Amino acid sequence: MEITRRDFIKSSFLLSGSLLISSVPLYAAQKKGQQWHPAYEKLESEGKLAERVEQAYAIFENCQLCPRQCGVNRQKGEKGFCRAPVKTVIFGAHPHFGEEMSLVGHHGSGTIFFSNCNLRCVFCQNWPISHEGRGKEVQDEDLADMMISLQKTGCHNINVVTPTHVMPNILNATRIALKKGLHIPLVYNTSGYERLEIVKLLDGIVDIYLPDMKYMDADQAERYSAGASDYPELAQKAIIEMNRQVGSHLTDKRGVALRGLMIRHLVMPNRVAGSEKFVRWVAEALPKSTYVNIMPQYRVEYKAFDYPKISRGITVQEFLEAMEWAEQYGLTNLDPHSVAVKNFYSQRLSG
Numbered sequence: 001m002e003i004t005r006r007d008f009i010k011s012s013f014l015l016s017g018s019l020l021i022s023s024v025p026l027y028a029a030q031k032k033g034q035q036w037h038p039a040y041e042k043l044e045s046e047g048k049l050a051e052r053v054e055q056a057y058a059i060f061e062n063c064q065l066c067p068r069q070c071g072v073n074r075q076k077g078e079k080g081f082c083r084a085p086v087k088t089v090i091f092g093a094h095p096h097f098g099e100e101m102s103l104v105g106h107h108g109s110g111t112i113f114f115s116n117c118n119l120r121c122v123f124c125q126n127w128p129i130s131h132e133g134r135g136k137e138v139q140d141e142d143l144a145d146m147m148i149s150l151q152k153t154g155c156h157n158i159n160v161v162t163p164t165h166v167m168p169n170i171l172n173a174t175r176i177a178l179k180k181g182l183h184i185p186l187v188y189n190t191s192g193y194e195r196l197e198i199v200k201l202l203d204g205i206v207d208i209y210l211p212d213m214k215y216m217d218a219d220q221a222e223r224y225s226a227g228a229s230d231y232p233e234l235a236q237k238a239i240i241e242m243n244r245q246v247g248s249h250l251t252d253k254r255g256v257a258l259r260g261l262m263i264r265h266l267v268m269p270n271r272v273a274g275s276e277k278f279v280r281w282v283a284e285a286l287p288k289s290t291y292v293n294i295m296p297q298y299r300v301e302y303k304a305f306d307y308p309k310i311s312r313g314i315t316v317q318e319f320l321e322a323m324e325w326a327e328q329y330g331l332t333n334l335d336p337h338s339v340a341v342k343n344f345y346s347q348r349l350s351g
């Protein structure tokens with residue numbers, strides 16, 4: 001039986017369960033009498049968003065969207081390292097309650113999972129989506145409809161997961177959705193493997209950057225992320241630019257995120273992720289108040305079983321030392337959930 005566009009959008013939503021929450025006014029003004037607007041809305045009002053969409057789409061003809069710089073013509077059906085076609089392939093779209101608390105709020109973060117990936121880590125926790133490209137090809141208009149549906153369910157933001165290789169489609173869809181009433185923040189949830197030039201193109205469009213900082217060492221990046229030895233250097237440059245664009249994590253009165261940079265760092269076994277170097281770099285290169293989420297949820301997935309150093313879960317001690325380094329280097333805005341986990345285990349060990 002053929003699945004229609006409408007069916008697909010509907011079924012993507014049903015993945016998440018109860019979704020018939022009525023739409024509520026989501027955002028209190030930042031200051032009394034001051035209305036909050038998403039970045040992309042301001043850019044459209046200045047008449048600049050259409051031009052950005054055009055610039056982004058032109059890149060597909062000689063794809064340089066990410067540091068792999070394959071140079072393939074995706075408009076003509078050629079595929080590069082990420083294996084992505086020119087249309088987006090979407091695995092699912094639904095309110096997500098496992099993201100950072102300020103993104104989840106009361107009604108969830110409106111996540112859209114894009115298939116394929118430009119980094120392709122051997123320990124990928126979403127490998128059926130990222131490596132095998134499972135999902136359905138959709139038009140930008142469909143993607144825009146998903147954004148609107150997520151907003152209607154009460155989601156506090158549109159959270160595009162693994163967006164780098166489909167950035168032009170996301171920009172186009174955001175503009176289409178804006179004309180249909182989209183007014184919630186756009187969250188750019190990326191592996192961090194980005195080109196500075198491309199991040200600059202997003203200036204004034206993205207409200208919240210949610211990049212990973214996976215490794216600080218070129219050899220580890222090369223070994224575990226398909227030869228991407230330039231990952232640490234490029235991710236650092238990209239994150240500094242993201243911070244320049246959106247600054248510190250800003251929430252409304254209820255603690256729901258509106259804008260800013262939020263960095264994720266997954267602690268890996270045997271100090272593979274370079275956690276001490278990571279927190280030192282944040283302390284030196286960015287404001288100490290930068291939102292940092294040090295995450296303990298590493299799982300042995302996909303091909304990680306074949307790599308001895310990462311073929312086990314992390315220990316409590318490995319997580320605690322990363323959190324302690326963050327405190328020692330003076331980071332003041334650590335993710336509250338990670339802090340709670342740290343406090344729980346610290347008390348347990350001392351008790």
Ligand code: SF4
Pocket residue numbers: 063064065066067068069070071072079080081082083084118164165
């Ligand atoms: S987005 Fe894909 S095709 Fe384009 S440069 Fe990156 S890996 Fe290559």
